Amino acid sequence: MTGPFAPWQQRAYDHAVAALDVGRLGHGLLLCGPAGLGKRAIADRLARHVLSGGQADGVGRDLQLIQAGTHPDLTVVSFIPTRDGTKLRTEIVIEQIRELSQKLSLTPQYGRAQVAIIDPADAVNNAGWNALLKTLEEPQPGRYLWLLSANPMRLPATIRSRCQSLEVRLPPRAEALAWLAAQDYPESAAAEALDAARGHPGLALSWMAEGGMALRREVAADLGKLERGQLQVVETAQRWANDDHASLRLRFAADLVLAQAADPALTDPARLNKLAAWFDTANRTRDLLRTTVRADLAMVDLLLAWRDGVRGSATGGTG
CATH class of the missing domain: 1.10.8 (Helicase, Ruva Protein; domain 3)
Incomplete structure (x- = not known):
C-alpha cells in the first residue's frame, strides 16, 4: 500500500507515537497483522518520527536520507540475493542478524537514536533468532528494533515475550x-x-x-464448465499452471467452493462432504506449488477430482 495513510494505518501510527512521546514505547516492537495492510509504511513513518526527534514526522536532512535509503541510523533487514545473485533468499540468515546487532551496539551517527526494521520477521531462521535474543535482552538507550510479521505465532516465544505488540487489524x-x-x-x-x-x-x-477480480470470475466459469463437462481437464490444468497466477487461481477456487458449501440452500450431505474435501485438496495443492512438484500435474489431479467427484455427487453418481 502506498499514498496517504488509510484510517487503520493512522490509528496504529498514532498509538505508537503516543507511547513513544511519553516514554512507553520499548526497545522491541512487534508490528503484526495481515499482510497487505501497510505495516511497513507505518514502520517507515515511525522511523522518520524517531530519527527527526519528533519534528513533523521527519524534516530536512533526516527525511532526505530516509527517502533515499541512506540514513546511517536506519537499518532495514530483509531478503538478500543468493550467492550466485540469481534470486533472493527465502529466509533471513544469521550473518544478517549479527551485522545488525553489531550496528546497534555502536553510537548513533546523528546522535538521536537508531532504528532497525526486520521485514518480514517470519523469515528469520532459528540461528538468526538465537543471535538476536541478546540484543533484545540487553537493549541500549535510544535503540529501537521493530519486527514486522503477518504470522507472529511463527516467531519464537522468547522473542515475542520481549517485544511490545502493536496489531494492525482489518x-x-x-x-x-x-x-x-x-x-x-x-x-x-x-x-x-x-x-x-x-x-x-x-x-x-x-x-x-x-486484474484479480477478472481472474476470480474466470476461475468460477472454469469450475462450472468442468462440472458440466464443457472443458477438458488437462488443457484447463495447463492454462491454470503456466503463468504467474497459479497460486491465486487456487486460492480463488478454494474460496468459491467454500462459499458453495456455506450456501444454506445446499442440504445434500454427500455434496457438502465432497465440497469440503475438495476445498482441503485445493489448499494442499497450493502448498505443493512451493515445492519441486510439477504444477500442471498437481492441477490435473485436482481438477479431475472436481470434475469426477463433485459432478458425480451433484448428479447422483458415486464419484
Whole structure:
C-alpha cells in the first residue's frame, strides 16, 4: 500500500507515537497483522518520527536520507540475493542478524537514536533468532528494533515475550468500503472485491487494480464448465499452471467452493462432504506449488477430482 495513510494505518501510527512521546514505547516492537495492510509504511513513518526527534514526522536532512535509503541510523533487514545473485533468499540468515546487532551496539551517527526494521520477521531462521535474543535482552538507550510479521505465532516465544505488540487489524466493513470508494472504484465493484478478500481492503484494492477480480470470475466459469463437462481437464490444468497466477487461481477456487458449501440452500450431505474435501485438496495443492512438484500435474489431479467427484455427487453418481 502506498499514498496517504488509510484510517487503520493512522490509528496504529498514532498509538505508537503516543507511547513513544511519553516514554512507553520499548526497545522491541512487534508490528503484526495481515499482510497487505501497510505495516511497513507505518514502520517507515515511525522511523522518520524517531530519527527527526519528533519534528513533523521527519524534516530536512533526516527525511532526505530516509527517502533515499541512506540514513546511517536506519537499518532495514530483509531478503538478500543468493550467492550466485540469481534470486533472493527465502529466509533471513544469521550473518544478517549479527551485522545488525553489531550496528546497534555502536553510537548513533546523528546522535538521536537508531532504528532497525526486520521485514518480514517470519523469515528469520532459528540461528538468526538465537543471535538476536541478546540484543533484545540487553537493549541500549535510544535503540529501537521493530519486527514486522503477518504470522507472529511463527516467531519464537522468547522473542515475542520481549517485544511490545502493536496489531494492525482489518477495519470495519463500512470504513473499508469508504476507503476503497475514495480510490475511485464503484461501490458495487468495491463491495464485490471486499467480500472476495474477506474484509481485507488492501487485497481488495490490489485485486481490482491488477486484474484479480477478472481472474476470480474466470476461475468460477472454469469450475462450472468442468462440472458440466464443457472443458477438458488437462488443457484447463495447463492454462491454470503456466503463468504467474497459479497460486491465486487456487486460492480463488478454494474460496468459491467454500462459499458453495456455506450456501444454506445446499442440504445434500454427500455434496457438502465432497465440497469440503475438495476445498482441503485445493489448499494442499497450493502448498505443493512451493515445492519441486510439477504444477500442471498437481492441477490435473485436482481438477479431475472436481470434475469426477463433485459432478458425480451433484448428479447422483458415486464419484
